[in-house]
Amino acid sequence: MSDRGVAYKRNKTVSAGQWRIVSKFSDACLIRADAGRTLRSVLDRVGNKWTLLIVATLHEGRKRFSELQRDVPGISQRMLSLTLRHLERDGLVKRTVHAEVPPRVEYELTDVGETLIEPALALASWAIEHNPSIEESRTEYDERIGSN
Numbered sequence: 001m002s003d004r005g006v007a008y009k010r011n012k013t014v015s016a017g018q019w020r021i022v023s024k025f026s027d028a029c030l031i032r033a034d035a036g037r038t039l040r041s042v043l044d045r046v047g048n049k050w051t052l053l054i055v056a057t058l059h060e061g062r063k064r065f066s067e068l069q070r071d072v073p074g075i076s077q078r079m080l081s082l083t084l085r086h087l088e089r090d091g092l093v094k095r096t097v098h099a100e101v102p103p104r105v106e107y108e109l110t111d112v113g114e115t116l117i118e119p120a121l122a123l124a125s126w127a128i129e130h131n132p133s134i135e136e137s138r139t140e141y142d143e144r145i146g147s148n
Contacts, residue, residue: 042090045086045090046092046116046120048083050075050079050080050083051083051086051087052120052123052124053072053073053075054068054072054075054080054083054084054087054093055087055092055109055113055117056117056120056124057071057072058093058108058109058113059109059114059117061108062096062106063106063107063108064104064105064106065080065081065105068080068084084107087113088107091110091112091113092110092113092116093108093109093110093113094108094109095107096108
């Protein structure tokens with residue numbers, strides 16, 4: 001195993017004696033023996049742009065729906081509602097309905113939701129740090145293949 005996390009394993013799909021390069025993380029896609037469905041499902045939820053923006057906004061504290069809509073730039077009412085429903089279902093957000101007239105509904109991160117903050121900030125930092133080189137690569141690619 002090298003210091004870059006690459007290992008050599010026998011490849012069962014090729015003839016004896018052949019090796020293939022695999023990452024030390026390649027087995028992560030096989031968690032729970034479901035061919036990666038669990039991992040993809042969770043990453044689909046936490047990796048979308050609205051989830052990360054909502055979680056970051058709720059990290060500031062409990063908020064009402066209208067506050068979230070104001071504080072999450074560009075999100076529609078429908079998308080905010082849908083994303084909050086998914087986050088509540090996944091146990092990342094707690095929804096509290098207060099018995100008032102008119103009803104007051106507040107959202108806050110659960111303990112599990114709070115654990116998403118550190119990796120989300122790490123991902124955001126990575127994106128900010130590497131954005132210039134990504135933009136440069138996009139420009140070079142677009143010029144090379146002639147797209148906009």
